[in-house]
Amino acid sequence: MSTFYWERHPEGPFATLIAVAASYCSPDAYDGAYDDLVRRARSAEADDDEMRVFKAELRQALADPSRLPRGELSAAVEYDDGSDEKFLHRLWHDLYGDESVS
């Protein structure tokens, strides 16, 4: 019945990546959300466990996008980039700049 992947699979693979991306990058996100995500990613507060998991899952997804649960990232975020891979690369670049993915 639940719409969202992280509701159906709270402990599922990439649940944090998909939930955070949906919260800040989807058409439902509040005005200024993407800028807040960039600031949050770059501030690297020690107690921000969610962003630590998010970054680790983003790395894993970029290393092998086929490991993402089929269709879930696209359904949650509804990006206009054309594919999960293009969206994730844009996200990494915007959040972490030239930092190496691997």
Add this chain to the structure above:
Amino acid sequence: MMFWEAGAAHPGLLVSDGFLRVARTEPAGGDTCGVRWVRDDVPDRDARSERHVLAAGDAGVARACAEPRSRAEYAADMRQRAVLSQEREAAAADAAVRRFDPRRAGLPEVSIADPAAYLDAHQAERPWLTAAGGCSPEVQRVFAALDQGGGHAHIRHEGWVTEEMSERRVAYLEDPAQIDPAKRSSGIDGVRTPEGPHRCRETTSRIGNPDAFAVAFVRGVEHPTVKAALDMAFTPGRIPRPVSLSIADLLGPDGHRHCTGWRLQPVGDSMAVAREHRAAWVDARAHGRHPDAPEPKAQPVGTFAGGTIVFAFGPTRARDGYEVVTMYPRPPRDERQGGSR
């Protein structure tokens, strides 16, 4: 002769042709009084020759009760129960709207005496407020409170948005919140500051009745999951995850009938490609270029039965807490098939 009939505890099983469908129900507690033997030896105006006999069940011992009523009496009783059920639902919805506390939803307080004055004063420049014009003061209060918050649910997902506006929003990214027609047709968002292109999911939807919209909102913000999100300690830059709740839980078993929507047509089998083409087409049109991408198309959503209502959150205008930035119905997953890529 006796035959099985069902639905003593389930008026929804009574169908309009007066014939009670045979269906065995097992209430959660194991009580089978929802299924009972009904006499057919009482003369009955609409008696039928069909007899549906259910064999003795394999799910335990059914407690059969002798039913003294005729079929017509039984049907009349069921109709009466259905009416009472609807009246109870209406009373419960009314009570939910009456106890609405805007502050618990991160919204400014609006007294019951204020909403009509607010709607009258602002509806010229905020046309979505006209939807609540004929509603009760309690429902008007919900709209007045929402309109003074930072959310856009009542602007983009309520009945003031016509079917044509919904279709054009999902196909051409024309934002109902944008009241300047030239900017709307150029895909400029009506809410974002500073101005920017409008974004829309592959499905746009609305709750077409202002009373139902208000009930969905107030019941939603009372739900423990949404309440937990709204009550989260405010930390700048962090927001609660979106939440989905069953339409039936918020609006009753027929609540989906208040919901309509339009869906972008996939390109080939891909909705991701359809969204990419839509963005390119709208951008070209806004800048006076000939679009390379095909014109986007939309189709009506078949049904919202089994769907959810989504609540997404953001910081309050004062940036001291969280509020609902949008609320909208979403069709079930099989209705969105093809839309996940």
